[in-house]
Amino acid sequence: MGAVKTKRMPRAVREQQMLDAAVRTFGQRGYMAASMDEIAELAGVSKPLVYLYLNSKEDLFTACIRREAQALTEAVRAGARPGLPADRQLWSGLTAFFAHTARHPDGWAVLHLQARTHGEVFAAEVAAMRAEIVAFVTQLILAAAREAHRDPDLPEREVSGLAEALVGAAESLADWANATPGATARQAAATLMNFAWAGLGNLMTGAVWSPPEEEGGDAGDGDEGGPRQAGRTSPVR
Template identity: 85%
Template structure:
């Protein structure tokens, strides 16, 4: 066992240190297998201090989810300039997303794998983050498509469905990229742009794909 550090530091700094350790342990070992002893040792504090600051393993995991979710959404938002064309905004947003998930693989594991497999309230925390990102992508697609079609009333559910599909594809691709040596954030973003923007580009030009007639 490592020696426990006793140097005094501000509570906020100490708490972030605990969260850093917790994200690493939760991300690599999973919520059920992670122990508070491991987290305390990695953080360089006593286990009672972890409980004093963060109450319980469940509260600690929730705090990790909230912190990592806020960091991811902020990275995507700050990576996009609103004055650029829609395809450039999407490209920049995807690059920011893949760069952040690559730089913080343990945090992404907490959000994408661990939190989603252990029920409420963890699933609800991730859902809130995802809804924010989907809403952001929905607005991006809606503005571009409505301008292209000169139609301010383009169906909201159609645009929302496209955003859901795009975010879901980005999530799966991030997990694949993190597990595949040599794949960069730029390459992952380019892959998804090639997959998605060709279809979105046709939609912007008024050439949507139409299902065959006569089918239910």
């Protein structure tokens, strides 16, 4: 392969071109299969220039993770409009999340698939991004609890668990939406709001789902026991 001729341009612009090419390559081919030759060719630069700017394949991948993570968190925060009720903020934040992952499927693949499975250093970068989003969602749930005058009854650990579950559901739903022809960001956000927030709405009013009561023995002790009462939603005492 002959030397690649490049036009002079600011370093920051050239570096973004390299990152664009790297995100596309890592996202579509995977970290292990991606080559620096392929990334350099896609970016329209020489491989030595990629190494000069970004040192190594590992450093290049880390730079991709950080850029995509920052872009995603900024999109979510910008989408959630301050001053609105908590559920409206979550709705707009989720819509922004799904819109971003749909517009940047390679970046989402880097964050959600590649970075988590190719070493603790890469996984830690994604974990930091995820922790920031979970903290943001936690504050929205706490705000909703205060709006419903339920703040004293929701321990911080429980709220954090709810936020973790909601973020995990959003991550899985983003994969589904990107793989489902015709699925839109608004549809994905509405699906999650109906699944999660409708349930949270009951929780805020004091109605919780109760597990079925067992009669005639413990489950798993060899005794089938008596009839079980179906799960139900009931007020918190």
